[in-house]
Amino acid sequence: MSTARIHAHYVIETGGSLESAAAAMAGEQSTGTFVALPGETPELHARHAATVERITPLDDAVVPSLSGAVASADSRYRRAEVELSFPLENVGTALPNLLATVAGNLFELQQLSGIRLEALDLPPAFGAAHPGPQFGIEGTRRLAGVQDRPIIGTIIKPSVGLTPDETAALAGDLARAGLDFIKDDELMANSPHSPFDERLSAVMHSLQDAADDTGALAMYAVNVTDELDEMLRHVDAVAEAGGTCVMVSVNAVGLGALRAVRERSSLPIHAHRNGWGAMTRHPLLGYSYAVWSQLWRLAGADQLHVNGLRNKFWEPDASVLRSARACLRPENGHPAVMPVFSSAQSADQAADTYAALGTVDLMYVCGGGIMAHPDGPAAGATSIRQAWRAAVDGVPASEYAQTHAELAAALSLFAR
């Protein structure tokens, strides 16, 4: 019998005592129910109960963060970091069963007016049981043919409406413009207007034509998202067409399907996180990026979206950087993965991104920041490479721009 334990770290809020709230969490997710039962012996409880390892109080609140919780008798809603541990023997290593245990019904407890899963420390059995990333940073760089700088990419836009041939023509132009990486939008998957097979065939021909001219095949993250059987067929089709990356809307397909893609795919998996906001945007509900990314990495993702600095979305820069650092750490015995920066990225954010992370091991994906460059996409792509060259060399972007026209034009349009 293994004595290994799964450790889960939460932030909670309760109108009652922190101790009783933590005990309710441990009981709900292991041996408890709402009344004592005949089968629940002390021996069984000692061996299988979840344990409250630590309670670290935080500042109180005066109003509850979530409704439906038991009201506080003294109008104080106590917050704390809570660490629980669970016997691995209770759970096994399957990711869906891990989730049912460390998250599951906890979000429902009326003792809690706030509950968020912040971190998971998993025993080595999880790393051994799951494939993890097949390519990670090194494999993605090898297939993209890019070393010593970020992989610079763009998104096929408009998100919807282009026919396969129009998409292919645009992709070819972007590859000739010097992009390392081109991805489908998450809204472009397999629709009547842009059927997967037609788009794949048209774009790959166009990219290979461009490669004949440029000497390098741009990495194309083909959106294979679909019902499972179709998605696996798409994965095979991308490899057969000579592609080098598949993209999946991971929240939409789920953990089981992503792991099936990992087992089928001979190519890196670009994990698009659309839908993620619903799970994380409230600070006292849902999941941290650290937990979310850990699960998808175990299941096999190689490249994970982290948003970007000064993005067009709600997320503050500090949160974006925490996510990127999570991707850059090896975890559960598996190597680091590529953080994918996107959302209103342009030459403007390169210096701050490098200053914060101190690495070029990332994918830097711009939409308008490349395609709307005043001198066209090729100048846009050049402006990003220049901005990163300046950042790595420690030269202020404004100074570098004095001798690099593409960067100068980008900064005058995009700097905020």
Added chain:
Amino acid sequence: MSTARIHAHYVIETGGSLESAAAAMAGEQSTGTFVALPGETPELHARHAATVERITPLDDAVVPSLSGAVASADSRYRRAEVELSFPLENVGTALPNLLATVAGNLFELQQLSGIRLEALDLPPAFGAAHPGPQFGIEGTRRLAGVQDRPIIGTIIKPSVGLTPDETAALAGDLARAGLDFIKDDELMANSPHSPFDERLSAVMHSLQDAADDTGALAMYAVNVTDELDEMLRHVDAVAEAGGTCVMVSVNAVGLGALRAVRERSSLPIHAHRNGWGAMTRHPLLGYSYAVWSQLWRLAGADQLHVNGLRNKFWEPDASVLRSARACLRPENGHPAVMPVFSSAQSADQAADTYAALGTVDLMYVCGGGIMAHPDGPAAGATSIRQAWRAAVDGVPASEYAQTHAELAAALSLFAR
């Protein structure tokens, strides 16, 4: 070309104008990006853009519900119901791609300080493209051998710690006690302590022995949740063992995997919703039950958890009843499904549940409400049948209890 459209209904909150927020939503999820692009012609926009169909203002708020949104200039956060429509031609019928379109990045928009997907009106193509429930209410009743009253069930407790043989002994006792339906806990799936194959074999033998005595095989929802390949193997194993139901933690495995279970399974799918709270507990974030259940029904769920009246969780009764009514409506061309009531259910809630819904087409699952009955589980099960008999006959439970000792004992312990 199909002109069918997908209609999505949201509740939103914004510090800006409702019109510009709704336009931002439509743009983000169809043809837009943050600057105008060369490929985005007026013709393309007219054909593929999402449309703002309706904005119905609600009361304003003075503080934003979610952080990270653009601040209001006049300290008013406007709320509204917003209806968008999307061309089916943009999306296709795959559920993951539907989700990426109607939800996806919307939760991230900084124009919004609240965003929740409340309802989806799908064109008939979705009903035709997806299997829907294989059994629904009628098929579940047929396999459970129960007509004209709720299917009365219980959960194997304690949630963890019982060996397969102990689980089997308890399940046999419960079947002999007259339960129609017995389910594994969501924490009991396939662990070192309770391996799936051993538990299935032991419990099925025990239930078949009990059936030899009682004349009816209790329906046993075997928790098949696991990584996909193992889960599909479990599904086959349940059918081979003579089982009549499989249970899946649907949020944990995801839509792709659940649909794969549906295509593989010859048995009803009991959809456990653990993890659901994270997606719905904040009223201005995430998803309504109506949307959530619609997706899982299309993918193939037959029985869906709805919580219960006066439950031990955070959810108000009105919300529980809305969920149950959603299950009881045929939808997308597929029949109604079984709402599963659970969480602190006992004889106490039968009358109110029947009064609110006017139907016995439901599963009524009690843990302590049966197993902790002062006269044992058989009396507990009897008390539930008596409570429902009284409810259907229009006799107050307290009056019926005067001549029914099991109900009387249950009410004196459980009534709240």
